[in-house]
Amino acid sequence: MRRKANASAVLGPAFFKRPADLVARELLGKALVRRIGGKRIALTISETEAYLGPHDFACHAARGRTPRTEVMYGPPGTLYVYFVYGLHWMLNVVTGPEGYPAAVLIRAAGHISGPARLTAALAIDGALNGRTAEPRSGLWFENQAAARKIITTPRIGVAYAGPCWSARKLRFVLKDKRTG
């Protein structure tokens, strides 16, 4: 019997072409899949953050269209990978319609906790910036059973955005299944 092809589970533009907070919430429990050489690594996403668009002071695009933020204006499903603190790569996926700069930061997946540790573990760097999240790129997302228990909190490290935007509950965390 022929097994269902992986391709049918791959999340495409329709999934990402929606508000960042919705996509961030729905990405919990989905699989982040990375191909390194011939090896396939799939991790269940357990923590995300939404960056809503130009009006969101915590969003890079709030400071306008620059060389760095350019990819945020690309089509939904584009990978936005940037370097910060001189050490770390951050993995984001662009959401909303093309031309609208919003994105979701992938903060944790599988047993790996922390956005920079995640990119280090999966060999994610600037080479993926601007690529589309699809198998051809070596990094993509796949559907899985929906997340059960989700908690929301303010985003991490965005105090500079001011009290209003830093307090918004735009961080989504998948609660430990075992303890419920």
Place this chain on the structure above:
DNA sequence: GCAGTGATCATA
């Protein structure tokens, strides 16, 4: 608690 590290962007 805070140093490390270098790209990025505003200012000049």
Place this chain on the structure above:
DNA sequence: ATGATCACTGCC
């Protein structure tokens, strides 16, 4: 050209 800032991590 210079300097402030930074969607973090690991060590104190």
